[in-house]
Amino acid sequence: MMSVAVKETTSIKLDKQTKENAKLIFKELGITMSDAMNMFLSQVNLHHGLPFDVKIPNKLTKKVIEESHQGINVDNFSLDELL
Numbered sequence: 001m002m003s004v005a006v007k008e009t010t011s012i013k014l015d016k017q018t019k020e021n022a023k024l025i026f027k028e029l030g031i032t033m034s035d036a037m038n039m040f041l042s043q044v045n046l047h048h049g050l051p052f053d054v055k056i057p058n059k060l061t062k063k064v065i066e067e068s069h070q071g072i073n074v075d076n077f078s079l080d081e082l083l
Contacts, residue, residue, distance in 0.1 A: 019033075022036070
């Protein structure tokens with residue numbers, strides 16, 4: 001006999017802009033925010049942790065990130081140029 005997953009409503013606080021940007025991506029993928037969160041939690045369970053590496057950037061990386069936020073040493077390029 002197949003078991004049916006019990007759904008539960010939960011509440012989490014999210015950064016509004018990050019959430020809205022993600023919802024646009026999920027829409028393109030044809031999934032809902034709930035689908036995405038369930039996929040994420042399934043991956044957490046499968047990996048017994050976060051399904052991606054979380055690292056503290058070194059000093060050089062921190063410097064480059066800060067400079068990019070300030071528009072320093074940033075070149076404009078297209079996606080085609082990257083590919």
